Amino acid sequence: MISIGAVYHGPELQGSEVNRLIMRTSRTLKELGAAPKSDGKPWVNAVFVVSGSLDQVDFEGLEFGDYSKKDKGVVVKIAVSESVIKQGDISLFLTESLHGANAMAFEFFRQKGEIFPLREAEELVAKTANQLQAG
Numbered sequence: 001m002i003s004i005g006a007v008y009h010g011p012e013l014q015g016s017e018v019n020r021l022i023m024r025t026s027r028t029l030k031e032l033g034a035a036p037k038s039d040g041k042p043w044v045n046a047v048f049v050v051s052g053s054l055d056q057v058d059f060e061g062l063e064f065g066d067y068s069k070k071d072k073g074v075v076v077k078i079a080v081s082e083s084v085i086k087q088g089d090i091s092l093f094l095t096e097s098l099h100g101a102n103a104m105a106f107e108f109f110r111q112k113g114e115i116f117p118l119r120e121a122e123e124l125v126a127k128t129a130n131q132l133q134a135g
Contacts, residue, residue, distance in 0.1 A: 001043045001121045002034050002102065005075075010052020018080060021090050021132075022048050025098075028128045034121075042072045042116045044105035046098055050080040057081050062100050064108065074108050076101040095129040 004026040006019075013019050047065060051057045057079040065075030078097045084090070102121045109116040 001039075001041060001117050002029060002098070002105075002124060003043065003045045004029060004098075005045055005047040007047060007049045008052055009050060009055035009057070011054075013050055013052045018048075018050055018085050018090050021094060022050075025091075025094050025128060025132065028131050029124060032124050032127050032131075034124050040072070042074070042105065042109040042114045044101050044116070044121070045073055045075045046078060046101040047075055048078045048080050048094070048097070050085075051082050062097065062104060064104065067108075072109075072114065074105055076104050091129075091132045095125060095132070098125045098128075 004022065006022050008014065008019065045065075049057050049059075059077070059079050060081075061079060063077050063079075065077045067074045078101065080093075084093055087093075099122065102116075102118055102125065105121070106116045106118040
């Protein structure tokens with residue numbers, strides 16, 4: 001129902017705080033049972049697009065990416081600008097962005113006559129946020 005991906009626009013981002021937090025968030029979601037594609041339900045791939053030394057994110061907030069009718073999956077791209085990284089609480093930003101991606105997926109699939117499992121996806125994001133805060 002939800003998965004996480006990332007695009008990093010700079011080699012300096014490998015091993016950075018934002019990279020570690022995105023990877024930890026992704027692992028936590030998987031451990032909690034987020035399983036896109038496996039049950040035939042619509043799902044969302046939240047892709048964090050991180051500004052770096054090679055390129056800057058060319059959009060703000062969240063926007064739709066690709067859609068696979070066959071797999072019932074939609075990509076929601078999430079802009080991670082340098083100012084977001086410098087602001088501080090990246091884990092809060094990641095969590096809020098995942099809630100936004102869920103909402104966008106819900107509406108996207110509603111318009112297609114499909115039912116996105118919003119309650120389940122939101123519960124997973126909330127549990128993930130709790131685990132991230134716990135350390």
